[in-house]
Amino acid sequence: MGRGRLVLGAFVPGLALVGLVCLADREAAAKVSFDSAYTHEQTYNAALRYVRVDLGFKITERDPQAAYVMFDYKSQESGDRVSAGSVEVVPTGGVVKVVVQLAQMPRYHEQVIADGLQKKLRSEYGEPPKKAPTPPPPPPDGGADGAADGG
Numbered sequence: 001m002g003r004g005r006l007v008l009g010a011f012v013p014g015l016a017l018v019g020l021v022c023l024a025d026r027e028a029a030a031k032v033s034f035d036s037a038y039t040h041e042q043t044y045n046a047a048l049r050y051v052r053v054d055l056g057f058k059i060t061e062r063d064p065q066a067a068y069v070m071f072d073y074k075s076q077e078s079g080d081r082v083s084a085g086s087v088e089v090v091p092t093g094g095v096v097k098v099v100v101q102l103a104q105m106p107r108y109h110e111q112v113i114a115d116g117l118q119k120k121l122r123s124e125y126g127e128p129p130k131k132a133p134t135p136p137p138p139p140p141d142g143g144a145d146g147a148a149d150g151g
Helices: 002-029 040-054 107-125
Strands: 032-036 058-063 068-073 083-092 095-102
Touching: 032 107, 040 058, 040 068, 040 083, 040 095, 040 107, 083 107, 095 107
Parallel strands: none
Antiparallel strands: 032 095, 058 068, 068 083, 083 095
């Protein structure tokens, strides 16, 4: 029975360590993103104003060229605890993607910021411009042997 306890005693702390590593990885990868229908510049400027003016958070770093804003995030739930936060605006082939990350905070905090930024974009710039419909693909040519034309 002594040997069983020894093995279990070595196994449980190792399992706990694996669990903590997995939890830390999940928190580090947590983020919320959405596609903005507004221009890259409009989206970045609105994000900067939203974080600094509307939410009142301290901007710790910003780069208009790279289009990111880093800030100190405080919530009513966390008291005086400050978490690092960021909003990144990324152009991706005709679409502007916005990524909101808050270190050490549950995902819903990021979602609240993302929703607020989307609301700010609509209130400041109006409804987003309608995208031109993509043209339908050209019809098939029927192949080289002319079988499509019945001949």
